[in-house]
Amino acid sequence: MLNILGRGLIVSCQAPVASPLHDPIVIAAMAQAAIQQGAVGVRIDTPTHIRAVRQRVQAPLIGLWKQPDPDFEVYITPQFHHAAAIAAAGADIIAIDATRRDRPGGETVATLIAQIHSELHRPVMADVDTLEAAIAAAAAGADLIGTTLYGYTAATRHLTPPGFELLQQLVDQLPLPILCEGGIASPQMAKQALDLGAYAIVVGTAITGIEQQVRAYRAACG
Template identity: 70%
Template sequence: MPANPLNPSTALPQGLIISCQAPVDSPLHDPIIIAAMAQAASNHGAIAVRIDTPAHIEAVRRQLPTTPIIGLWKQQLPESDVYITPQFHHAALVASAGADIIAIDATLRQRPGGETVETLIARIHEELNKPVMADVDTIENAIAAQKAGADFVGTTLYGYTAQTKHLSPPGFDLLTQIVEQLDIPAICEGGIASPQMAQDALKLGAYAVVVGTAITGIDLQVKAYQQAILNLRNFPAR
């Protein structure tokens, strides 16, 4: 197993992590706005932020010099369903932009370029000297991620892969299995829609909880409210 470059508790305190992201076609998908979201989250006690793309990570790092950043880069590649920091060169750019922890898709699906999860984690540790958050969908992939050297494991992909598409986040059952069977910190991410749900995740043993859409997902939140209103019989569409 590759050596972990940092103690997890040193790299990331326990508590609330805010995912500050926006769809590419949203007016919120602007580095300045993403950085403002991150600043607001930090001002009110978030212990870390989760940020997509090097440009956004750079903007957040300028705004928040010391707040831990979990960085990733979503890339849709034709030869694979893996899209969260799929290859080492993506991780390298995320690290150089200022991320403290690199989040990767750690499912055992076919990866672009044929690189394995174990090789990717080892290179991030050895060449970038960064801890790794392994985003998984099942307990089998969580166990494999720990064996590959991951520093943290997140329930991020529960409900978002072919194997789990029949399931709906939050993955509290997966979280429970991770807490019971693994030795590395478990991060609950996906589907946390209220403060009570965040509490529930921590009571189940999560080291930290990531909240995104429920706080920063203005586009998706407005769509959901608007659809609920339009579903009312005889309500005029605008």
């Protein structure tokens, strides 16, 4: 499955909860359209959306479940029962927050990855923000690593995605597939990420973020 992703485009098909696009049928249509146009995989949030996409798409599906908690900053598949739910819904790969922040439930990145491997038999994509988090995730057994959270944590909030510098560090220092995700806003940037050694790229807003794109165009029009 991981071989299928090599040097390919993965499209993140998500929408804000308040958006009319946040509908399983719409998300599944986005995903199917992306695969029909050559994307090698999709990244999908919530069991409901994963189940809907799985019915229409057979390409590799990276699943996650965003679960905000007022007491913790970690929200991407924070606990094992979230991982189990998205695996049951049809996710092929489980994406988790693998930053070094405190997690709900007392689980650690290492214990979570081990439990996903032993009980769900799924590879794990570790979403990280720094080189240190990536090294720790690799040591914990992550199967692939994404730059997803670069620019979105207290340690990196002063930085702007895409994290090409982080990408280069990860490619140079880790033997795992490294996915560049976050802030890729053009085909040229996607190519740049691949040229730097990214195993694959993940693009969301620039392709499926209709509301964000409309706001940007409206602002430019004055």
